[in-house]
Amino acid sequence: MDIHPLMILIAAILPHNIALTYILGMCPLIAISKNLKSAFGMGISVIFVVTLTVVINWPIYYLILVPTNSEILAFVIFIITIAASVQLLEMLLEKFFPPLQSAFGIFLPLITVNCIVLAISLFMVLRQYDFIRTLCFALGSSIGWSLAIVILAAINEKLALVSDIPKGLKGPAIILIILGILSLAFMGFGGMMKIQ
Amino acid sequence: MVKKLEKLSYTRVGRIIINGLWRDNPIFCMVLGICSSLAITNRVENAIAMGLGVTFATVFTSGIISAIRNFIPGRVRMITYMVIASTLVICVDQFLKAFFPVISEAMGPYVGLIITNCIVMGRAEAFAIKNPVGYSLLDGLSCGMGYSYALIVMSIIRETLAFGTILRIRVMPEIWTNWVVMAMAPGAFILLASYLWIMRTLAHIEPEKK
Numbered sequence: 001m002d003i004h005p006l007m008i009l010i011a012a013i014l015p016h017n018i019a020l021t022y023i024l025g026m027c028p029l030i031a032i033s034k035n036l037k038s039a040f041g042m043g044i045s046v047i048f049v050v051t052l053t054v055v056i057n058w059p060i061y062y063l064i065l066v067p068t069n070s071e072i073l074a075f076v077i078f079i080i081t082i083a084a085s086v087q088l089l090e091m092l093l094e095k096f097f098p099p100l101q102s103a104f105g106i107f108l109p110l111i112t113v114n115c116i117v118l119a120i121s122l123f124m125v126l127r128q129y130d131f132i133r134t135l136c137f138a139l140g141s142s143i144g145w146s147l148a149i150v151i152l153a154a155i156n157e158k159l160a161l162v163s164d165i166p167k168g169l170k171g172p173a174i175i176l177i178i179l180g181i182l183s184l185a186f187m188g189f190g191g192m193m194k195i196q
Numbered sequence: 197m198v199k200k201l202e203k204l205s206y207t208r209v210g211r212i213i214i215n216g217l218w219r220d221n222p223i224f225c226m227v228l229g230i231c232s233s234l235a236i237t238n239r240v241e242n243a244i245a246m247g248l249g250v251t252f253a254t255v256f257t258s259g260i261i262s263a264i265r266n267f268i269p270g271r272v273r274m275i276t277y278m279v280i281a282s283t284l285v286i287c288v289d290q291f292l293k294a295f296f297p298v299i300s301e302a303m304g305p306y307v308g309l310i311i312t313n314c315i316v317m318g319r320a321e322a323f324a325i326k327n328p329v330g331y332s333l334l335d336g337l338s339c340g341m342g343y344s345y346a347l348i349v350m351s352i353i354r355e356t357l358a359f360g361t362i363l364r365i366r367v368m369p370e371i372w373t374n375w376v377v378m379a380m381a382p383g384a385f386i387l388l389a390s391y392l393w394i395m396r397t398l399a400h401i402e403p404e405k406k
Contacts, residue, residue, distance in 0.1 A: 168392070
């Protein structure tokens with residue numbers, strides 16, 4: 001792996017967008033994309049949590065699990081770190097930044113079960129990134145995911161005002177169609193660079 | 197015979213099976229757990245492996261949770277589900293790595309993502325935490341089977357259109373042009389959307405009002 005970290009960052013935002021090419025983190029995309037403001041809050045909290053968890057998970061994996069030859073435990077350890085760090089973040093926010101907590105505190109518990117947090121830790125192991133590249137990858141992927149949810153929410157808001165959607169398409173189905181079109185659009189970035 | 201079946205559908209066991217397979221089908225009705233399902237359904241073999249993995253994890257998570265349900269404090273129940281689910285998923289992962297390395301390679305990180313699959317969590321939270329072991333096992337099994345058949349249906353359509361094959365055996369005529377897009381993300385999204393559209397129009401299921 002000798003790709004420049006900056007390349008990884010950009011690649012993870014655009015051509016390898018985690019929501020639109022790897023189809024991860026769909027549950028919140030479908031559930032919380034009704035309005036722009038909450039989508040934005042969710043996006044920011046995901047960026048926060050994802051970056052925090054890889055900063056914790058990378059040393060745990062490479063400094064503890066690999067030397068002791070117990071990589072098999074990675075899933076359990078990652079899940080525990082994620083749950084614990086989300087809990088910790090929530091408590092810290094409550095103590096020191098109450099306004100921030102009331103702004104996106106409600107999204108934090110949801111993130112624990114969000115696939116992308118775990119997925120990014122797993123990709124980190126799978127692609128054998130070093131620490132800087134992992135950080136860039138995590139940052140890029142979470143920004144990419146936030147980009148996707150914000151675009152989707154903006155489209156949804158407009159759609160609720162003007163459109164006449166067939167009855168059977170209402171709800172999740174129309175969101176999936178929008179996502180399909182968005183991911184077609186993001187495929188246009190595909191030729192830009194490869195990171196695998 | 198039909199009457200007998202009808203009677204069966206009113207018993208508790210029958211209801212659990214029907215709910216899992218049809219009425220509350222995780223993918224087609226509740227649109228849950230679609231992250232990993234859309235990503236790996238481009239080949240039938242991956243779909244089968246994923247379906248079995250999820251079924252295994254759901255059945256045993258439900259079983260274990262319901263066996264120890266009286267000892268789990270309410271505050272930490274989520275993390276308990278996760279630790280149990282991830283232990284089972286490690287078994288699935290190691291099994292696939294040992295016996296089906298090709299499939300394991302193709303599925304990549306998605307095996308691990310069974311842990312955060314909403315179905316495993318959902319069944320533990322909605323059913324296993326307040327029901328006896330037998331029913332919980334059955335509920336996990338029927339939900340897992342419902343999930344698997346949904347995956348297999350989608351993967352059959354996608355593999356046929358995208359590669360002209362089913363389980364790598366050619367089914368389409370030679371003249372068929374592969375729709376490569378069906379193997380990628382946009383195809384998955386649009387296929388599931390059209391499926392939901394058709395099903396809801398046919399069944400007149402009202403979309404949830406939120």
